[in-house]
Amino acid sequence: xxxxxAEIVIRCLQEEKVDCVFGYPGGSVLHIYDALFKQDQIKHVxxxxxxxxxxxxxxxxxxSQKVGVALVxxxxxxxxxxxxxxxxxxxxxxxxxxxxxVPSFYIGQDAFQECDTVGITRPCVKHNFLVKDVKDLAxxxxxxxHIAATGRPGPVVVDIxxxxxxxxxxxxxxxxxxxxxxxxxxxxxxxxxxxAVQILKEAKRPIIYAGGGAILSDAADKLxxxxxxxxxxxxxxxxxxxxxxxxxxxxxxxxxxxxxxEANNAMHYSDVILAVGARFDDRVIGNxxxxxxxxxxxxxxxxxxxxxxxxxKVDVPIVGNVADVIDELLKLIGSDFKTDPDxxxxxxxxxxxxxxxxxxxxxxxxxxxxxxxxxxxxxxRGDAFITSDVGQHQMFAAQYYKFDKPRRxxxxxxxxxxxxxxxxxxxxxxxxxxxxxxxxxxxxxxxMCIQELSTCKQYGFxxxxxxxxxxxxxxxxxxxxxxxxxxxxxSYVTSLPxxxxxxxxxxxxxxxxxRPEDVEPALRKAFTEHKNDLVFMDFIIDPxxxxxxxxxxxxxxxxxxxxxxx
Amino acid sequence: xxxxxxxxxxxxxGALSRVAGLFSARGYNIETLxxxxxxxxxxxxxxxLTWGSDExxxxxxxxxxxxxxxxxxxxxxxxxxxxxxxxxxxVRATGKDREEMKRMADIFRGRIIDVTExxxxxxxxxxxxxxxxxxxxxxxxxxxxxxxxGVCGIGRGDRILKV
Numbered sequence: 001x002x003x004x005x006a007e008i009v010i011r012c013l014q015e016e017k018v019d020c021v022f023g024y025p026g027g028s029v030l031h032i033y034d035a036l037f038k039q040d041q042i043k044h045v046x047x048x049x050x051x052x053x054x055x056x057x058x059x060x061x062x063x064s065q066k067v068g069v070a071l072v073x074x075x076x077x078x079x080x081x082x083x084x085x086x087x088x089x090x091x092x093x094x095x096x097x098x099x100x101x102v103p104s105f106y107i108g109q110d111a112f113q114e115c116d117t118v119g120i121t122r123p124c125v126k127h128n129f130l131v132k133d134v135k136d137l138a139x140x141x142x143x144x145x146h147i148a149a150t151g152r153p154g155p156v157v158v159d160i161x162x163x164x165x166x167x168x169x170x171x172x173x174x175x176x177x178x179x180x181x182x183x184x185x186x187x188x189x190x191x192x193x194x195x196a197v198q199i200l201k202e203a204k205r206p207i208i209y210a211g212g213g214a215i216l217s218d219a220a221d222k223l224x225x226x227x228x229x230x231x232x233x234x235x236x237x238x239x240x241x242x243x244x245x246x247x248x249x250x251x252x253x254x255x256x257x258x259x260x261x262e263a264n265n266a267m268h269y270s271d272v273i274l275a276v277g278a279r280f281d282d283r284v285i286g287n288x289x290x291x292x293x294x295x296x297x298x299x300x301x302x303x304x305x306x307x308x309x310x311x312x313k314v315d316v317p318i319v320g321n322v323a324d325v326i327d328e329l330l331k332l333i334g335s336d337f338k339t340d341p342d343x344x345x346x347x348x349x350x351x352x353x354x355x356x357x358x359x360x361x362x363x364x365x366x367x368x369x370x371x372x373x374x375x376x377x378x379x380x381r382g383d384a385f386i387t388s389d390v391g392q393h394q395m396f397a398a399q400y401y402k403f404d405k406p407r408r409x410x411x412x413x414x415x416x417x418x419x420x421x422x423x424x425x426x427x428x429x430x431x432x433x434x435x436x437x438x439x440x441x442x443x444x445x446x447x448m449c450i451q452e453l454s455t456c457k458q459y460g461f462x463x464x465x466x467x468x469x470x471x472x473x474x475x476x477x478x479x480x481x482x483x484x485x486x487x488x489x490x491s492y493v494t495s496l497p498x499x500x501x502x503x504x505x506x507x508x509x510x511x512x513x514x515r516p517e518d519v520e521p522a523l524r525k526a527f528t529e530h531k532n533d534l535v536f537m538d539f540i541i542d543p544x545x546x547x548x549x550x551x552x553x554x555x556x557x558x559x560x561x562x563x564x565x566x
Numbered sequence: 567x568x569x570x571x572x573x574x575x576x577x578x579x580g581a582l583s584r585v586a587g588l589f590s591a592r593g594y595n596i597e598t599l600x601x602x603x604x605x606x607x608x609x610x611x612x613x614x615l616t617w618g619s620d621e622x623x624x625x626x627x628x629x630x631x632x633x634x635x636x637x638x639x640x641x642x643x644x645x646x647x648x649x650x651x652x653x654x655x656x657v658r659a660t661g662k663d664r665e666e667m668k669r670m671a672d673i674f675r676g677r678i679i680d681v682t683e684x685x686x687x688x689x690x691x692x693x694x695x696x697x698x699x700x701x702x703x704x705x706x707x708x709x710x711x712x713x714x715x716g717v718c719g720i721g722r723g724d725r726i727l728k729v
Contacts, residue, residue, distance in 0.1 A: 119583070122583065180729060181576055304632070305628045305631070306632055
C-alpha cells in the first residue's frame, strides 16, 4: 500500500517503539503533524521553544536509555535546536531530531524559513541526513536510530523537505541494517583486558575513575561489583555520578575542578588508574603537565578510540562497550583476586585526606545553598531525579546530593548549557511519569527557558523547581571575586521577577523561602501536599556563598583552594 | 612530520565538507586535499597532505574513522608508497624565452599542452618537490599562472586500500 512520506515518518517512529516526541509545528512539518494527529500511539509534547524540545528529548534519553526524539520545522525551528543538539552531542546522548525543510525544489533559493540544516548542525551531530527521495526515507530513519544508539551514542539529525512528506511510496521498514562504513566495536580486546588484570593485581595506590560512559552503557551494577571485588577507591566525574553508589564507603566523591580533597589527591597520587568511560577532560585533571608529574599506569576503557590517549597517555587502551569489557574483567578476575597488601596503606592515606572534610560549610543567618541540597536529599530520601542547570547550584547539587543510582543526575556536563534544567525535568517525567523530579537551578539559568512553565502546566509536570536565588550569576561572581579583584562585571541581576507571582501566573504554586529553619518544612510541603503540582521554590540564599574545593583554571589537581583556607 | 592520509569515503553529498570541517574544527592542518570517485562509483578516495606530531596524527586518523561516512583511513607515509602531483603552469613564451621554456619543460619531463603566439601551458607530474623545483628554475617574471592538484598517492606492492 502506498502511503505518504509523512505517514512513513510516523510509521518509522512506531516501528522504533517511540512513545513520545517533543516538538513544535510549522510550515515545513505540517504534513507530519497531520499524520501525527491521525494516530494515538505516539504522544506529542508541545513545547514553547524548540530549544526546550531538544533538551526534553535529551533528558528523556538520559533518564531512560531510550532514544529521545524531537520534531521541529525548518529555518528558525532548526536554528533554535542547535544549542540542544550541541548539548546532547557533548554528553553523547542518543537522540534523533527530525527537522522539516523547504520543498526540495526550493532548496538553495533562500526560500521562506530555509536554512542549511545539514551544514549548520554538522559540527554538533554524530551524523546528519538530508532526505532527497521518499524511497530513502524509511531507510534513513532506520539508520538514524541505529547510529544514534550504537557505538558512542549521539544526536542524529534527519532533514526532510516538505515535498518528500507529501509524496506517496510503499512502506517497508528494514528489520536490520548493515553499513560498511560504520561498525562500532563492542567487545574489548582480550589480550588487553588480560594486561589490565595484571596491572590491577600489582596496583598499590589504585583508583577507579568512572565517567558518563559507565552510565550510557548501563554498566553501573557491574562497575559496583568490580569495585567491590578489587576493593579500590572509586571516583566519579560530573557525568558519571550515579554510576557508583555515592553512599558506598569506597566512594571518594566527585573529582575535578570542584571535586573533593580526597578524590583529587587520590587521582593525582595513584599509581594505577582504571578509567571507565571517562575522557580526562580539562575540568577533571586540571593542568595536564602538573597531572603528568606523577608516574602512573593508566588503563582506559572507552568505546570511542579517539577519547583514548587524547589528553593523557594511556598504557593499556581497551576499546569497547564499557559494560561488555567489565563483564570480561569480572570473568578474568574471578573470585580469587588478591588486592595488593599495600592498598591498605593507600586507604589509610585516603582516610586522612577524607578527614579534612572538604565539603564542610557553616550554616549561618542566611540560607546556605549546600544546606538546601542536603535537605533536598533528606526529604526525597535520595531517590529523586535531579535535573540541574549550569553554575554554582549545579556543583552544589553534584557535591551534596548523593546519587546511588544511575540516570538520576541529569545535567549538561560537556557543553554547560544554562537553561536545560526545566526542559530536562519535562523529559524525565515523560520517561518516568511517577518519579519525583527536582530541578536545581538559579535565578540566572531558570530564566533561559522559563517559558516552559507553560508546557509544564499543559501536561501537568509536577517538577519541584529549587531556585537557589542569590541575585547573582554565582559562578561568574565567584571567579570575579577570586581572579578579577572583585570587579563584578555584569554578574548581578537586577529587576528579577517575583518568582512566586510568576509561578502563579502560569498556574503553578510559588513559595519564597528566606530563613534556614523554613527550608525543610517548605521542601516537605512541596513534595507531599503539592506532590502533583509544579512548585517554584525561590530560596533566597547567601549571596556570597562559593563552591569549594576549587582547582583554578590552569592549576594542578592537588592545588585546591579549600573553604578553610579563606 | 609530513603525512599523506588516504581516505575511502561514501560518495555522498556533503562528505567532503565533513572531512574539511573536522580538520578546521579541531585545528588540524590541510596542506593539500584531492578527491574523486574510485572505480566503484559509490566510493570516493580522498588524499590529504597534512603536518603534525605523532599524537596529532593519531587523533586525525581516529577522528576521521569516527565520521560515519568514512570507510577506511590509511596513513600512506607510514610505509612504502608513491606519490604524484600534477601541475599546469602557464608561462610567457616569446623571443629567446620561447626556446628556453621548451628546453626547461624537456629537462623536467614536462609536456607543452597548449601553445599560443606568446604563451605555453606546461603539464608536469611528479612529487611535490619536483614541481617546486621546476617553479624555482623558471624566471619568476615569466610565470603567468600555476595550478596544482595537490598530492595523491598509493601504497607500493601489496599495500592495497580497498573495501
